[in-house]
Amino acid sequence: MSHFKKLSSANKRSTEIVSQIKTHLLNGLLKPGDKLPTEEELVEQFGVSRTPIREAIKTLEAIGIVQIKRGEGMFITKQPTSVSLNPLIFSLLLLNESLDKLIEFRQHFEVMMMNVIKSNWSEEKIAKIRQVYETQKETLVSDISTEKLVEIDLTFHFAILETTENEYMMEIGKTIYELYKPKMLQAKHTFDVEKTLKAHKYHLELLSTKEPLTQKQIDEMIKYNKEWIG
Known part of the structure; x- marks a missing residue:
């Protein structure tokens, strides 16, 4: 030993x-x-x-x-x-x-990730993310454990990550989310199902068009990220 x-x-x-x-x-x-x-x-x-x-x-x-x-x-x-x-x-x-630095890095990375998807946008790609979201709506229940909720939340973000079809981005993204995972598990409060689905729905809506992200939309994404750890 x-x-x-x-x-x-x-x-x-x-x-x-x-x-x-x-x-x-x-x-x-x-x-x-x-x-x-x-x-x-x-x-x-x-x-x-x-x-x-x-x-x-x-x-x-x-x-x-x-x-x-x-x-x-x-x-x-x-x-x-x-x-x-x-x-x-x-x-x-x-x-x-610094948790603040990790949150900041994730926020900028996810904006870049969405811009990459929008630059090579197709309905077929977004349909895969939408399917993950629809499945989560059926499987997420109010009494789910924090561990399971974190796992399901990250599954959605991994689906977005894979849609970039960029190997460098996928490798770095996986690292970011694996670093984020223990912080989510150690969060001071239990993040509920309703807010998780609301955040995922918002991400999906942003990806449903080719239009570039606005500053207001970026600020809303940042708010959801901060709420998980707050």
């Missing part, structure tokens, strides 16, 4: 914990399927309270690096996805001190 060093950096503690686990993965001290120390052991090894340990584990769980098995403990995922092993995600996780 891996042993970690006590933290001595002035950086955010949960970020430093993620950094050490990343280093252990890269140098082979941790491998897929390996069991992590218990929460109590991690507290002792890192010399911190439970709060940064839980923040770090939640982040790593959200991007598919760590799997928690009830009654057994915490494990490195046996079959990590290409997304969870993406070095760009790890690098940005370590830089991710």
Whole structure:
């Protein structure tokens, strides 16, 4: 079982914990399927309270690096996805001190993403996004868990991302949303189904024409993004 060093950096503690686990993965001290120390052991090894340990584990769980098995403990995922092993995600996780900067980056990126779709617009492409939205209207229920709601919300944005048909944009977009995911899970409030569907409907309406986005429309998109994390 891996042993970690006590933290001595002035950086955010949960970020430093993620950094050490990343280093252990890269140098082979941790491998897929390996069991992590218990929460109590991690507290002792890192010399911190439970709060940064839980923040770090939640982040790593959200991007598919760590799997928690009830009654057994915490494990490195046996079959990590290409997304969870993406070095760009790890690098940005370590830089991710400012939530405001991440929100700002996502907002500008989504405007660019929509402009790309509009520059090569077709009804067939938009129909695929519309189908995802119609399916969500049928499957989203009021008592859905936050975890499931986040997953469904991101499915819609991934559908928009794929419609750009731009490999560079898709790779960067996936990274942005994977970084955003744990922030959504840790949001101070539960974002309800009605607001999620309203936001998706608005995005779909914006994409339903070739017309460039107006500043008013961009401001409305920004408002929806901020409400998720607020």
